[in-house]
């Protein structure tokens with residue numbers, strides 16, 4: 560069978576690898592001229608890493624990752640620890656794969672290196688997808704029509720494919736944006752930072768963690784705002800982050816000051832859909848379920864989509880594609896939607912104003928941590944989508 564995957568992000572690359580593993584010929588079509596990931600970190604939870612292991616990529620990714628031992632939640636004003644959860648060996652023992660923090664470029668490079676170069680078409684903007692009973696077709700900006708038995712639209716949060724398949728709907732601004740920075744570890748060596756820190760405050764929170772074996776510190780400082788562009792390269796005004804986080808614990812302000820020039824990313828989502836597929840075409844990853852990143856699960860869910868997509872198509876003939884895609888969506892849609900909703904709820908909880916509600920949240924989190932060594936989103940880490948019947 561021949562498949563076309565539109566978009567060579569984390570979701571599209573993993574889908575291409577999973578479909579090849581399922582025995583199919585894959586063409587990956589990407590609008591940009593070269594594989595390039597942004598300069599930012601990404602946390603990879605065990606659910607994603609079990610899939611990477613099955614694709615023989617976990618060792619390569621882990622070799623360049625940081626392996627945090629814990630995450631410490633703190634209050635914004637004085638840094639008092641609200642609670643602490645385990646992320647290290649205990650996670651690996653319980654969930655069958657490690658919790659890793661990596662540079663996006665390292666993950667992207669590992670995925671891209673596993674895709675045969677001959678099956679990738681860069682610099683190819685897809686401007687339409689159509690289908691009939693026999694096959695699906697992708698039209699490129701250059702006027703070509705590429706035919707396949709299956710088309711996977713992994714074209715990200717601003718997915719146009721989603722509109723072509725299911726009608727008008729746009730990316731939704733979450734009314735939050737993130738200042739992003741990646742600092743050499745040497746620049747923060749004198750600071751006593753936890754392995755992973757999450758500082759909670761009114762309308763804002765700050766996350767920091769190590770990447771690339773501890774060589775880099777990734778900082779994401781989220782704040783509410785009326786408008787912000789969905790861009791990984793838009794720069795904030797100099798010092799803007801310090802004004803936005805005025806009055807925060809001096810350690811957070813120190814970090815944000817050392818970050819220097821930071822990027823400003825407007826966080827967008829896509830509303831949950833009742834279905835992702837029609838005939839021989841399906842959505843995957845952010846195009847299907849872009850979520851706020853407050854449980855660090857967006858890419859993990861895309862990776863899980865890719866694993867299931869490969870599994871339902873093992874040994875499939877072209878005629879069986881529509882039914883197989885129904886099975887893929889049945890196995891993935893509810894879980895991804897529930898993770899979208901849980902991530903949005905986490906944001907509301909993180910951003911409570913000072914007062915009784917925030918105090919109750921802190922008490923709830925402390926009680927939860929006392930009885931559970933893992934964060935609430937560990938339910939998503941535990942979700943096992945791998946079909947062991949599928950050939951390795």
Ligand SMILES: Cc1cc2nc3c(=O)[nH]c(=O)nc-3n(C[C@H](O)[C@H](O)[C@H](O)COP(=O)(O)OP(=O)(O)OC[C@H]3O[C@@H](n4cnc5c(N)ncnc54)[C@H](O)[C@@H]3O)c2cc1C
Nearest residue numbers: 566568569570590602685715844845852855856857858859
């Ligand atoms: C600040 C922030 C922090 C995050 N942290 C985490 C985290 O710690 N852990 C986690 O799991 N997730 C995290 N996420 C979410 C994660 O980044 C996304 O869910 C994930 O990257 C989505 O991958 P994707 O492949 O679906 O889309 P994308 O990565 O957006 O890839 C889409 C690709 O499609 C291409 N494309 C688009 N349109 C076309 C077209 N018409 N023709 C050809 N190509 C096209 C694009 O160029 C792009 O390469 C975070 C997100 C943000 C914003």
